[in-house]
Amino acid sequence: MHNQHLIESEFPLTELKGVGPQTVIKLNDLGIHSLNDILLHLPYRYEDESIVDINTAADGEKITVAGEVYSSPQLSYFGRNRSKIAFHMLVNQVAVRVEFFNQPYLKHQVVIGDTVSVTGKWQRSKQIIQGSKFSKTVNDDSDLALVPQYSLKGQLKPKQFQKLVTQALELTEITPMIPDELSKKYKLWDLKQAIEVLHFPEEYTSLKQAKRTFAFCELFLFQLKMRMLNMKEHATGLSVGIDYDINAVKDFIGTLPFELTEAQKKSVNEIFRDIKLPIRMNRLLQGDVGSGKTVVAAIAMFAMKTAGFQSALMVPTEILAEQHAESLAMLYHNDVRIALLTSSVKGKKRQILLAQLAAGEIDVIVGTHALIQDEVLFQRLGLVITDEQHRFGVNQRKRLREKGAEANVLFMTATPIPRTLAISVFGEMDVTTIREMPKGRKPIITSWAKHEEMQIIYGKTLEELNKGRQAYVICPLIEASEKLDVQNTVEVYEQFCQQFGTEKVGLLHGRMSSEEKDAVMERFSKHELSILVSTTVVEVGVNVPNATMMIIIDAERFGLSTLHQLRGRVGRSDQQSYCILISNPSTETGIERMQIMCQTTDGFQLSEKDLEMRGPGDFFGVKQSGLPDFKVADIVEDYRMLEVARDEAAAIILNGEIDKPENSGLKNRVQLELNDMEID
Numbered sequence: 001m002h003n004q005h006l007i008e009s010e011f012p013l014t015e016l017k018g019v020g021p022q023t024v025i026k027l028n029d030l031g032i033h034s035l036n037d038i039l040l041h042l043p044y045r046y047e048d049e050s051i052v053d054i055n056t057a058a059d060g061e062k063i064t065v066a067g068e069v070y071s072s073p074q075l076s077y078f079g080r081n082r083s084k085i086a087f088h089m090l091v092n093q094v095a096v097r098v099e100f101f102n103q104p105y106l107k108h109q110v111v112i113g114d115t116v117s118v119t120g121k122w123q124r125s126k127q128i129i130q131g132s133k134f135s136k137t138v139n140d141d142s143d144l145a146l147v148p149q150y151s152l153k154g155q156l157k158p159k160q161f162q163k164l165v166t167q168a169l170e171l172t173e174i175t176p177m178i179p180d181e182l183s184k185k186y187k188l189w190d191l192k193q194a195i196e197v198l199h200f201p202e203e204y205t206s207l208k209q210a211k212r213t214f215a216f217c218e219l220f221l222f223q224l225k226m227r228m229l230n231m232k233e234h235a236t237g238l239s240v241g242i243d244y245d246i247n248a249v250k251d252f253i254g255t256l257p258f259e260l261t262e263a264q265k266k267s268v269n270e271i272f273r274d275i276k277l278p279i280r281m282n283r284l285l286q287g288d289v290g291s292g293k294t295v296v297a298a299i300a301m302f303a304m305k306t307a308g309f310q311s312a313l314m315v316p317t318e319i320l321a322e323q324h325a326e327s328l329a330m331l332y333h334n335d336v337r338i339a340l341l342t343s344s345v346k347g348k349k350r351q352i353l354l355a356q357l358a359a360g361e362i363d364v365i366v367g368t369h370a371l372i373q374d375e376v377l378f379q380r381l382g383l384v385i386t387d388e389q390h391r392f393g394v395n396q397r398k399r400l401r402e403k404g405a406e407a408n409v410l411f412m413t414a415t416p417i418p419r420t421l422a423i424s425v426f427g428e429m430d431v432t433t434i435r436e437m438p439k440g441r442k443p444i445i446t447s448w449a450k451h452e453e454m455q456i457i458y459g460k461t462l463e464e465l466n467k468g469r470q471a472y473v474i475c476p477l478i479e480a481s482e483k484l485d486v487q488n489t490v491e492v493y494e495q496f497c498q499q500f501g502t503e504k505v506g507l508l509h510g511r512m513s514s515e516e517k518d519a520v521m522e523r524f525s526k527h528e529l530s531i532l533v534s535t536t537v538v539e540v541g542v543n544v545p546n547a548t549m550m551i552i553i554d555a556e557r558f559g560l561s562t563l564h565q566l567r568g569r570v571g572r573s574d575q576q577s578y579c580i581l582i583s584n585p586s587t588e589t590g591i592e593r594m595q596i597m598c599q600t601t602d603g604f605q606l607s608e609k610d611l612e613m614r615g616p617g618d619f620f621g622v623k624q625s626g627l628p629d630f631k632v633a634d635i636v637e638d639y640r641m642l643e644v645a646r647d648e649a650a651a652i653i654l655n656g657e658i659d660k661p662e663n664s665g666l667k668n669r670v671q672l673e674l675n676d677m678e679i680d
């Protein structure tokens with residue numbers, strides 16, 4: 001997604017004074033190819049170099065002080081290229097020692113009697129400033145001196161870069177992006193003024209205002225794009241609504257082994273409302289693990305079948321695909337023709353299956369990535385559901401959707417998405433949320449133990465096994481090496497075998513073939529195994545209601561969301577379930593994670609916390625997030641503004657403001673970006 005096109009300019013970089021071929025190469029290296037890029041290469045931070053009163057400066061703080069040099073600089077060398085230069089200066093009647101490391105050239109600049117300023121870390125007890133910046137000039141008044149910090153990779157000096165910014169500002173026309181009315185309403189600046197101040201701030205208030213203006217611009221443009229995209233999605237939808245047989249659907253719901261929760265009913269109805277209309281559904285169904293999303297999906301696919309349409313359910317792993325296919329077959333009895341397509345389905349069997357699919361002899365197909373290959377053709381695809389959608393790349397989602405020009409789309413996720421992200425990442429989708437759990441579920445009791453306490457854990461596990469229950473033991477993923485993971489998992493497996501006997505314990509990891517994995521999983525499902533030692537293969541979706549114990553080894557290595565997903569593998573029946581986090585965290589964050597996990601089982605609360613602790617980029621994994629790379633706006637901090645931007649974006653589309661001539665610049669911009677946007 002590109003939001004670096006706020007501005008357009010026809011001048012090449014070489015138009016600028018002081019920019020020859022050499023500098024162009026350096027600029028290109030920084031990702032700067034045009035005058036826009038220069039203007040939008042904003043400081044990542046501002047250093048406050050205004051002079052402070054040393055008497056009130058806190059110990060350890062980075063400060064800038066001014067004063068008179070009163071001892072000549074002493075230069076000493078140690079090691080090969082390392083040096084220290086030290087001198088004294090008088091700051092507000094306080095004698096201060098100043099030290100600079102590895103800047104021997106300062107020897108000629110520090111002159112007794114000169115008034116100078118020094119920026120550095122203040123060590124109050126020793127009365128020393130560990131200098132980082134020396135200047136022979138002093139800001140004459142007590143004004144703020146905000147010094148922009150640019151990421152220039154040493155290619156250019158900040159001052160040199162700012163000269164280019166000044167020229168670019170003169171040469172560049174900047175299209176206003178915010179309609180006048182909104183600018184007035186929210187007291188925003190002109191975009192050009194904002195950009196200028198971001199590069200040349202004079203004091204905090206105006207810098208804040210510039211940031212505000214720029215952030216609003218980014219969010220507003222982004223929301224406009226999302227809105228227009230949503231309209232496009234709907235517009236390219238079906239020519240007819242899905243004419244499902246409501247009585248048949250009701251009968252089917254009556255055959256389910258349980259009563260639907262209110263939240264499930266509401267979800268089904270929202271989906272029905274969408275598919276009934278001659279537009280294409282684009283909906284996100286989010287609900288905590290075990291909240292019953294799969295059943296909702298099953299009902300939607302059943303409805304499709306009654307109208308003569310096919311459905312596809314795409315999931316991230318083979319195990320999950322098989323589980324889903326199995327549990328769907330159980331729910332549907334023989335009323336729905338269901339098939340499984342994974343990479344393990346090969347040869348003749350695959351050919352037959354594909355032919356049946358193309359002929360419309362299959363109603364529901366469940367599968368992995370295999371579903372998006374070119375050879376897979378549908379007779380009449382009406383609904384595409386992806387489970388755990390953020391695990392699929394944006395492009396994969398898009399390709400699946402393109403399989404059926406008529407297809408309605410439902411994304412399901414068990415990673416509850418914080419409100420902030422739901423608006424920003426899925427702004428183009430309608431959202432259905434299940435916040436209620438099926439009745440009779442007991443909250444999982446979570447506790448945190450240290451590695452030294454393994455014996456107690458074994459005892460606790462034995463108690464559960466004696467009650468006829470089963471346990472998962474999850475080993476962490478050591479990012480660097482799958483081989484190490486496996487090794488580690490095998491070790492844990494052996495320890496559990498020693499305690500409980502080899503015949504009771506199963507092992508599952510990423511290096512096993514899918515046949516091997518299936519075999520183990522099946523034995524665990526059938527309760528031939530009591531304990532399953534596994535890597536995070538079981539993270540998503542696996543359903544063994546008799547398992548009541550989840551042990552997570554080195555739990556601090558997992559993010560909150562993952563821990564929550566793992567914990568969701570138990571607590572799937574009316575039995576009390578337990579989750580034990582084994583962890584000796586060495587960081588504050590690690591400790592905090594363990595504590596939060598013990599305090600709450602609310603996935604939404606956890607995901608808000610996770611977002612807060614890890615930031616939005618990490619939350620989904622950078623590549624898959626589809627998150628725009630905002631320069632100034634911060635979707636967590638500027639959440640209120642995001643909401644405002646969303647509402648205003650919707651409003652100007654709805655009231656036709658967007659089509660007025662004075663907003664043509666804005667509209668063109670958005671349309672241009674939509675054309676090359678990768679989000680789906």
Ligand code: ADP
Nearest residue numbers: 258259260261288289290291292293294295438
């Ligand atoms: P999710 O996909 O949201 O993780 P599932 O649809 O797999 O949840 O449901 C989890 C478990 O709860 C399944 O065993 C399912 O049969 C059961 N379940 C679903 N809905 C209900 C309900 N309304 N009442 C009781 N049990 C339910």
Ligand code: MG
Nearest residue numbers: 293294387541
């Ligand atoms: Mg599920």
